Amino acid sequence: MKFSTALTVASIFSTASAFTPSSLRTPVSVATSLNAVSKKDSYDITLLPGDGIGPEITEATKKVLQVLCKRQGFTMNLNEALIGGCAIDAANDPFPQESLDQCLASDSVLLACIGGYKWDANPRELRPETGLLKMRKEMGLFANLRPAKVIDQLIDASTLKREVVEGVDVMVVRELTGDVYFGEPKGIDVINGERVGYNNMIYSESEIERIARVAGDVASKRGGKLCSVDKANVLDVSQLWRDVVTDVISKDFSDVELSHMYVDNCAMQLIRWPKQFDTIVCGNIFGDILSDEASMLVGSLGMLPSASIGESGPGVFEPIHGSAPDIAGENKANPLAMILSAAMMLKYDLDRPAEALLLEEAVEAVLEKGLRTADIKQDGDGCELIGCVEMGEAIAELVESMEIKDVVAV
Ligand code: NAD
Numbered sequence: 001m002k003f004s005t006a007l008t009v010a011s012i013f014s015t016a017s018a019f020t021p022s023s024l025r026t027p028v029s030v031a032t033s034l035n036a037v038s039k040k041d042s043y044d045i046t047l048l049p050g051d052g053i054g055p056e057i058t059e060a061t062k063k064v065l066q067v068l069c070k071r072q073g074f075t076m077n078l079n080e081a082l083i084g085g086c087a088i089d090a091a092n093d094p095f096p097q098e099s100l101d102q103c104l105a106s107d108s109v110l111l112a113c114i115g116g117y118k119w120d121a122n123p124r125e126l127r128p129e130t131g132l133l134k135m136r137k138e139m140g141l142f143a144n145l146r147p148a149k150v151i152d153q154l155i156d157a158s159t160l161k162r163e164v165v166e167g168v169d170v171m172v173v174r175e176l177t178g179d180v181y182f183g184e185p186k187g188i189d190v191i192n193g194e195r196v197g198y199n200n201m202i203y204s205e206s207e208i209e210r211i212a213r214v215a216g217d218v219a220s221k222r223g224g225k226l227c228s229v230d231k232a233n234v235l236d237v238s239q240l241w242r243d244v245v246t247d248v249i250s251k252d253f254s255d256v257e258l259s260h261m262y263v264d265n266c267a268m269q270l271i272r273w274p275k276q277f278d279t280i281v282c283g284n285i286f287g288d289i290l291s292d293e294a295s296m297l298v299g300s301l302g303m304l305p306s307a308s309i310g311e312s313g314p315g316v317f318e319p320i321h322g323s324a325p326d327i328a329g330e331n332k333a334n335p336l337a338m339i340l341s342a343a344m345m346l347k348y349d350l351d352r353p354a355e356a357l358l359l360e361e362a363v364e365a366v367l368e369k370g371l372r373t374a375d376i377k378q379d380g381d382g383c384e385l386i387g388c389v390e391m392g393e394a395i396a397e398l399v400e401s402m403e404i405k406d407v408v409a410v
Contacts, residue, residue, distance in 0.1 A: 036314050037107050039351035042075040046106040046314075048099070051085040051128060052323025053333035053388070054112030060335035060392025061110070061342055064359070067396040072355055079106075083135065084114025084128035084323075094131025100138050103314060108349035109139075111318035112338055116325045136176055140310035142207070143214040144174040144287065145344075146320065147305065148294040153367040154376055157299030160271070170270075170277045170294050171222060173215040174287025176308060178207045181284050201237050203283060208244040210311065215245075215281035216253035223278035227259045229266045229286055241283060263290070270294055295320055302334030302375045305341035307348050317345040327374075331387035334373040336363055339395055357405055362398040366391070 037043070049058035062078055069076050081099040088094050094114075103109045114128040124130060135141070150158065150168040158165045183200030190196070212228075219226035228245045230238035242260055249258040261269070263286045269276060270290065274297050282290060295304050301321040309315035319337030327333060339359060347356035367376075370383040371394050377385050386394070 036309075036312075036349040037351065040074075042077065043107040043350055044077045044079065044105070045345075046099075046103045046109045047078050047080045048083045048103075048109065048111040049080060049086075050083055050112045050114040050323060051116045052113060052325045052328040054084075054114070054323055056329070056331065056333050056388045057319070057335040057338040058110075058112045060388055060395075061112075061338045063392050064339055064362075064396045064399055065342060067399050068355055068358065071400055072352075074352075083111065083131045085116050085119045087131060088119055088122070088126055088128065092126070094126065094128050095134045095138075100135070103135070103139060103316075106314050108314045108345050109316045110338070110342055110345055111316055113319060113321060113323040115323045116328075135316065136308060139313065139316065140177075141308035141316055142175060142177045142311070143211055143309050144172075144176045144291070145214075145218065145307040145309070145348075146172045146174065146291045146295065148172065148291075148298050150298055151303065151364070151367065153364075154298070154300060154303065156378055156381075157376060158297060159299065160297060164272075165274065165297055165299075168274045168297050169222075170274060170297070171218055171279045172287060172291040172294050173211065173218055173279060173281045174291055175203075175207065175211040175281075175283050176287075177284070178203055179284035201235065201285075203237050203241060205240065205244055208241050209248055211281060212245045212248035213252070214309070215279060216249050216256050219256045219279035220253055224255055225257050225259070225278035226253075227261050227266070227277055227280050229261050229263050229280055229282040229290065231263050231286075232260070233262060238283075245281065266290060267293060270297070291320075300334075300376050302337050302373065303340070304337050305344050307341070307344045309348060315345070315349050317341040317349070331389055332374050333388040334375050335388050335392050336366075336373075336395075339363060339392075354404060358399060358402060359395075361405070362395045362402060365398050365402065366394050369394070 047058055049055040065076055079102065081102045082090055083095050083099055087096055087099065114132060119128050148170045150165045155162055155166060180199045180201040183202040186199045188195055188197045215226055226249060230241045232238040232242045249256055267290065270293050298304060304320045306320050307315055307317050318341050321337060324333060340363060343356040343359040346352040371386050372383040373388065373391055374385060377383055
């Protein structure tokens, strides 16, 4: 993927797109600069259904994508591969080489979710999560994009007051492969007769530069505001972070308004007045915590997609939720986060922004029709409770019949 400022984007990641009433929309501008491949007639997609509710939400998403392809006259070769617990069971490896090779040879990767009680007591190398970490590392996925957009129809699912969350549309760009999670030296040693644990919070200039570029690119295609989060009042590594981000944005993203915020303040501001944020960029550990916090503004795990991208090659697109073993196999899962992840894939990897917008609008329309899976159903909301299969079918029907919007690159 290449990053440039030449194009602008609107849709789920933009302040002016999905989940605003369709009647208010005009033709939208879109990004193609992050795409792994240019628009083509046939794509090879690796599907990773994983564990728990993964196979159910994958099936629903597959149906939607098949209808979308038929309608729009292109092909997606959806080839499944193993990751997580199912891969441990089948190959004694949470992310077998065969799966990695298949992912790397694809145009893009769509992942459902991994994990479950069955593998919780396994040694670390045989834990489902180890497969995810290996995939990110081997595929060079250094940037994680997490939109947290409050959907009007689900506003009451948030634990915060309506006036605080209404209209919230934040994108957290998190560095994914560096920082204290990967820094060396690390360990637990005995010093002066007691155990001492330590990790190294470390970033090189080039690591900061490349994530700043992704964040600048994303911000320039949204509301044009970027808040860089650090702890520069205490940490040297954060001072370098601040200096490098300032350099990159001022030199290469003149249309982006950059601000800086300490991480503790950002944690408070996200709850106090989240509408002040457009795009946030942060290192791995701060991003881990803040992106979870931001996603809770929305109130429902089953609605939140994410993207992990590298400098070149396929990205991985996945819901932020886990494998929900408590409801697996019961047709209760919400497939909308995975369908919205597929929309991110269409936009960020496959150069198909019009199709991405169509999926996002179908999600909006299904909620407008009052259809709800259990996780987003409120007592007395007058909505109809449906299962995962039915939700997939409802979206597929809408994708088949809805008007497609004009989408223009500028
Ligand atoms: P979880 O996200 O799986 O579930 C939390 C709660 O949200 C549960 O009550 C679940 O039923 C509900 N939920 C989640 N997604 C839903 C959906 N799409 N539709 C309806 N309800 C949904 O988190 P957890 O319970 O902490 O973890 C379960 C397993 O998932 C663990 O093994 C964990 O390690 C793994 N996990 C995987 C990922 C991933 O695949 N990226 C992320 C987080 C957790």
